[in-house]
Amino acid sequence: MAELKQTQLHQAHVDAGAKMVDFGGWEMPMQYPTGIIAEHLYTRHGCSIFDVSHMGRLIIRGPERVGFLQHVMTGNVQALKLNQAQYSIIPNEQGGAIDDAYVYRFEEDYFSVVVNAANTDTVWEHFSEKIKDFDAVMENVTPLWAAIAVQGPESKNILQRIVGSVQLTEPMRNELNTLTVPSLDNMVMRIAKTGYTGEPIGYEVYVKSEYARKLWDRLIEEGARPAGLGARDTTRLEAGMPLHGHELGQDEEGKEIPIFAIPLAKFAVSFAEQKGAYIGRGQLEKQQQAFLRIHNRDFSDCAALPRRIMPITLLGRGVMRAGCPVLKDGKKVGYVSSGTMVPYYVSEGKGLSTKITEQINRRSIGFCYIDSTILTDERVQVDIRGKMVDAVIPEFHMKNDAPPYTRVILYRQKEDEPAEKTIPGQDAAYKLIGDTLSNHIWRQEECINLIPSEMSASKAVRMLEIADPSFRYAEHRKVASFYDEEIFYYQGTEFIGRVEELLMEEMKRYLGCREVETRVISGQMSNTCVFSALVDFKNRLNRKREPRRLGYVLNNHIIKGGHLSAQPMGALKDYIAVDPVTERKAVVNFPVCAEDPYRIDVEETKKIIDEYKPELIIFGKSMVIYREPVKEISQFVREMGYDTNIMYDMAHVLGLIGDHFQKPFEDGADLVTGSTHKTFFGPQRGIIGGNWKETDLKYELWETIQSRAFPGSTSNHHLGTQLALLMAVYEMNAYKDKYQKNVIASAKSFAQSLNREGLRVEGDPALGFTQTHQVIVNVGYGTGPEVAQRLEDNNLICNYQATPVEEGFTASGALRLGVAEMTRFGFTEKEFDELAGLMAACILKGKNVKDEVIKLRSKFTDMKYCFDDSRMSKALEDLGVRLGL
The missing domain is CATH 3.30.1360.120 (Probable tRNA modification gtpase trme; domain 1)
Incomplete structure (x- = not known):
């Protein structure tokens, strides 16, 4: 030997x-x-x-x-x-x-x-x-x-x-x-x-x-x-990892196991043109075609892929080993390629409340090489030394999409769950009203809300939101035959038409731009409209061919704080091309500074722009503590002569546009999108702003954006919230200077107080840790969800958040805090300092601070930065009477 x-x-x-x-x-x-x-x-x-x-x-x-x-x-x-x-x-x-x-x-x-x-x-x-x-x-x-x-x-x-x-x-x-x-x-x-x-x-x-x-x-x-x-x-x-000699190589009869028999083949095999006639390509293409047919449950031709490697789980007692026959209705349909008994810790609870206990159990699992006609969830039998043991083909044995832990997936037969006992209609309605009141009191009077993406609206905004327009339609669009006049498709729309005109003018004044689209009903829809319009504009000169998708897009990666809607998995998904060389979505990400991953590295970004020449650059984050370098990048793009559209998704910081934070159009943005209910004062809607003149070539792109809003995205554009948004813009234009100044000052003060209390605050201390309404507190890898729940139990509402070096939300090691809503309820630097002490006591010492939180919040229930004089009070009282309030 x-x-x-x-x-x-x-x-x-x-x-x-x-x-x-x-x-x-x-x-x-x-x-x-x-x-x-x-x-x-x-x-x-x-x-x-x-x-x-x-x-x-x-x-x-x-x-x-x-x-x-x-x-x-x-x-x-x-x-x-x-x-x-x-x-x-x-x-x-x-x-x-x-x-x-x-x-x-x-x-x-x-x-x-x-x-x-x-x-x-x-x-x-x-x-x-x-x-x-x-x-x-x-x-x-x-x-x-x-x-x-x-x-x-x-x-x-x-x-x-x-x-x-x-x-x-x-x-x-x-x-x-x-x-x-x-x-x-x-x-x-x-x-x-x-x-x-x-x-x-x-x-x-x-x-x-x-x-x-x-x-x-x-x-x-x-x-x-x-x-x-x-x-x-x-x-x-x-x-679910294959092993050569078991799931790869030759089967029990000495025949080649096709590569597409293993689930990982769809990731491991490329048919890119640049690969040429590589070894086995012809056979693999046949296997892939068979795989696609089988996936669509077309079993008419499985010659290239007669069997597949599938997971298998025993339902009865026993341990299956490699070579055990697998039978269906008494007929052999394959064999176990790998099998053993595997231990696991028993879990309790659901979702994020799932707890992994110390109790240990075992299960018999494996892979089998079985006929391609056998589907997931089908029952089979395994011959274990002559004993037939019931088994099933599960979808998988385990998932790892909730880091830092793997999650054992036990096979559970899908059965009809007994229906819950229903409450008679009137009693249910009464209970709903009671529950709603309790929740309203808890959130509005007893909790301190620090979620950066939320904002309570003023009384005027809330009352307008439920007025008559909430129940109406007002579809309209420009018609060339009438010199681009807006033509409404419904009667009774004179009032809401006037409201929309006023809203656009007020929004233009606030954003500092020439054009505004107000019919989009969310920030995500705003982005979707822009992406759709960009694709349509790109293909405007040839409508007889399959539309080309967007070329390279430069954005903030979601792990680095980028918006979901700007990701290939989000609203961008259906509009972005696949690079034929890399076979990946044509998206590249802003590089970040090694010493501060919350900040974009401008010089490295310029290199990426030179290399990829992106058609669209998307600034903006959901985890944002600094200004985005719009000015530096837009100047570079213009100097280099690149035909690049620059968009700033200001969802989180729309309410901070101005002297105290950032003026996007002065910085060089072509488009601004955003949500009107985060730092802004409005109900939950979206907005798109553009700055092209009618004589500009790309004004046609703006017109396309309008058509993507209607009829491209909406029919009823939620007239009640649009009416309420007009009031919110009036409030913002009246109070923005004082509000924005106080929000940013409060955020910096809050961050510094948290830091003094011993919490690890992310960001540059020289800048007060933040330039926005957000404060990021690092509480330890993977502990974010637990800490956020502990804070909620103490009436402190915030987000758990993955930092730029963590794998995902379930592995979050940070809290994302926002000061905008509580600033609007009257919190000053003094109250945020007191709040920092309460949070530190809860987070670092495990202290129950609920009573102290309720006491602090009870002093701040009246909304600030809104019209509250006697004339407004009388007007709202009269409106309330007519609304039946």
Whole structure:
């Protein structure tokens, strides 16, 4: 027998008492004395470290390195930017997999390819033959670099303590970074946000071999625990990760398993034009077509994909293993490709209130290779040593979309739930009124509202909102035959037509622009109208072809605080093109300053504009503490002569337009959109402002925006809230200078008070931590939802918020606080200082401050910055009588 190879960490495993086994010619730890179950569970709720140094690590260099990898891999390597990774598959001519692999781009001039240990020699031979046709070279650096997988919800914290204050990687999956670690003799660490366990928080770390043991021991000192091959297999099963020799390679009959049999194929396989006729492309295209038919439940031709890899869960008792037959109605339809018993912690509760208990349970799960006609949720049977055990094909075993924890998904049969007992109509109506009154009193008189996206309206605005126009229609548009006069499609609209004209004029005065569209009923709809109009304007000269979508758009990434509506997943989704080279949505993000991720890096932004020449630049954030650099970027765009539209989504800061914050059109914005109910005084609506003259070429774009508002987006544009918005604009134009000055002063004072109380306030202290109405308080990674709920229990209402280095809302480590509403109720710097003390006592000391909060709020229930003289009071009283109030 050949001598087994050993990794750089072999002695560490022996020292720890690991059970060592032969794995693909390597002597590897199967488990440690704690056992596989403990190792699996600690991965899910702590941090496990896995020695993956046995995996093959190949370096591809040379002028034609991209062309070579495009030929031998299914992924589109051209889509990889510096410090990005990509899951891919190494295909053969039959459309089967030689192996799956990860491609990393840590440096500009080479790629790293990581393959399975048992297949390293096979892949090396395959690549060696194919690389002869390319001006590229390959090097096996497996002995030179060690690899450690650091996986689990605590992995980020543990690694952060080792590397110091520098950011590990960007928080998205498949991001990379190269760090120097002073605490470990200036060791160079290549770190990837990847892994095989399915953890939403997990990394794979590469260091030179001589540093391997030192890093391994330091990870353990910081709280990580070693885990072996057994836990690696159970975690990858839960996560839905395929394993070569089981879900990839050859089936039990020695036939090739088609690559599209595995669910990850739709992400791993590219048919981009620039990939050319790569190995197996023809077969993969046939598989994809079969996959699409099967997905649409067309089973007329499954020849290219007769079976698929699907998850499977036992409903009865037993443990299924690889090779167990799977039957449907007594007929064999496939077999188990991987199977085992997996432990999990039992959860209680629903949604964000879900609690992971210490109770441990187990379930028998796996993968099966079964006929493509078998669908999700179908019942099957597994033959376990002659015993037929009921099973089901679930959609998945686990989800990781709520970091920092994975979430076990137990199969539950969908059954009709018993209907709740209904209350008779009049009693239900009476209860509804009572509940509404209780909620109104609680929110308006007993709670301190710090949600930055909310604003209570004045009495005048609220009363106008329910007046007669609330029940009416007033569709209208300009008609060229009548010299562009607005023609209304309904009678009885003279009053509301006059209101709309006044509203537009007042809004133009407030925004400082030439044109305003007021019919949009939300900020999101405002953005949708603009995106739709931009596409229509782009295609205006040729209506006989499929419309072209928007080219590159530059925006704030949602993790960096950007608006959802400006993301490819939001309102932008249906209007943005796909870059044929990268096969991704044509969106690039503003770079942020390394020392302050809340601030856009202007000089780096200019480089991105030069490279991508975006058709649209979208400023604006939902987590905004600084002015946006509209002036600097607009000047650059104009100087360079780029035909770029500049839009500022001012949803959160619409009520701060002016001398104390920012004047967007003076700064160079072409368009401003926003919500009228955040820092602005209005009801919940949207607004679009434009600044083109009628003689400008792009005035036609403005006319298109108007047509996208009506008839493109709305029929009834909610006349009651539009009437109320006019009153809100009157209030804003009358009081904005004093209101805006006090809001920004209060925010700065509040931030400084919170900081003095010992809370960690984000932002630049030299600027008072903020230039807007928002204050960001860092309460600790992943603790935001719990802290926000604790504050709500004390009548302090705020948002939990992910910081720019966190993975998502469920991993939030910050609170987003806004001072606008309470400033309008009369809070000054004095009250915000008192509030900071109450919040610190609740957050840092766990003190119950509810009674003190109610007492403080009870003094501030009258709205400020609105018309409240005797004449207005009499007018509202008369209106109230007519409204039946």
